[in-house]
Amino acid sequence: MSIHLDSIKTRLVLIITICVFGMLLLVASQIFYTQKLVDLNDKNKSLLRLGQDFLQLRRHEKDFLLRLDLTYVDKFNLQAEQFLRQLAVVQSADEQSVLNQDIFNQLADSFPLYQQQFTTLVQTRIAMGLNENIGYQGEFREATHKLEAKIADANMLYMHQVLLQMRRAEKDFLLRKDMEYVDKELGLYSTLRQSIEALPAKVHAQFMPLLSQYQQHFMQLVDAYRQVGLDHESGLQGRFRNQAHLVEQHFSNLDQQLQQQVDDAQRRVEMTSIMIMLVTSAVLIILLIRSFLTLQRAFSHFVMFFYRCKREYQHMDEKSMGFSEFKYLAAIANEMIDSRRQMERELKAAQDEISRLKQVSTATQSRQPELKKS
Known part of the structure; x- marks a missing residue:
């Protein structure tokens, strides 16, 4: 069965096909990009869970x-082990994005440093003593009590007063972490040392080891605090804090990158949908306009044909009809014209024959009287 591309039926089928194809293409693009958006949202949720795990790490860190x-x-x-496992899962699920993989690699490199620095900080704090009875604090406290008891037993009021001032400077340092109080304690230590050195050798031999032990443990504790950091921006605390902020920055960069990908996907959805609708609409409009013009031209030819048929017989140009249905009608109309012409010619011939026969009959009738007379 042949298909006429210039027929009205074909045009209607073509219009319906274009509409259906455009709708299917639009639905397919929506499904495709919706799935991409779902994947990106899943990645974003996984990243949020990673961020929550990291916040839990920061919470445990601050609790300690x-x-x-x-x-x-x-x-x-x-929590750190769980974080690393989850990070590996999220990274493996996003292998297509090279830029995201770079950020994931930076995150995977910076997190162990953060964990290592926290471990170092914990070990230093353990060495310092988790309470006043163990570690550097316990040794220092024990040496302090021995020296204080020895001076109190000797009833040396001036030296006891200087020792109390040293203890006050010591407490101020432990409370405020200000090296000014260490300098003050060192000055008082020199004063107390000079006082002990002025004592008899026997008494000096009893007090000096205790004072040296006290000062040694105090400076050991000071050095440990300086190593840990006298504030949140110095020492181990500062490096640890900066490393934690670096990890958080990687999280922020990754979140921004994923959000950018979501925005790009949404823009692509909008642009693709608009392009599909515009192309489909343009094709339909062009097809409808051409069909309308062809239909109008065909009707005009038929109107002119019937108008001319009142005065003359003239064939229609079948090729100018456009649609095959109108070409078929034009062919039938032309056949009708030919048939009518043939009928009119035959009718005229019959009329001529009748006229001739009438003339012959009239002539015959006019001759009959003459024949009778003769």
Whole structure:
């Protein structure tokens, strides 16, 4: 069965096909980009869960620094293992994005440093003593009590007063972490040392080792605090804090990158949908306009044909009809014209024959009287 591309039926089928194809293409693009958006949202949710895990790490870290309880170190380590496993899962699920992989690699490199620095900080705090009875603090406290008891037993009021001032400077340093109080303590230590050196050799031999032990443990504790950091921006605390902020920055960069990808996908959805609708609409409009013009031209030819048929017989140009249906009608109309012409010619011939026969009959009738007379 042949298909006429210039027929009205074909045009209607073509219009319906274009509409259906455009709708299917639009639906397919929506499904495709919706799936991409769903994948990106899943990645974003996974990243949010990673961020929550990291916040839990920061919480355990601060709980330890505040309470000096090793339970929070165990929680930190367990949370860190969970974080690394989740990070590997999220990274493997996003292997297509090279830029995201770079950020994931930076995150995977910076997090172990953060964990290592926290471990170093914990070890230093353990060495310092998690309470006043162990570590550097315990040794220092024991040496302090021995020296204080020895001076009190000797009833040396001036030296006891200087020692109390040293203890005050010591407490001020431990409370405020200000090296000014260490300098003050060193000055008082020199004063007390000079006082002890002025004592008899026997008494000097009893007090000086205790004072030296006290000062040694105090400076050991000061050095440990300086190593940890006298504020949140110095020492181990400062490096640890900067590393934590670096990890958070990687999270922020990754979140921004994923959000940018979501925005790009949404823009592509909008642009693709608009392009499909515009192209489909343009094709339909062009097809409808051409069909309308062809139909109008065909009707005009038929109107002119019937108008001319009142005065003359003239064939229609079948090729100018456009649609095959109108070409078929034009062919039938032309056949009708030919048939009518043939009928008119035959009718005229019959009329001529009748006229001739009438003339012959009239002539015959006019001759009959003459024949009778003769």
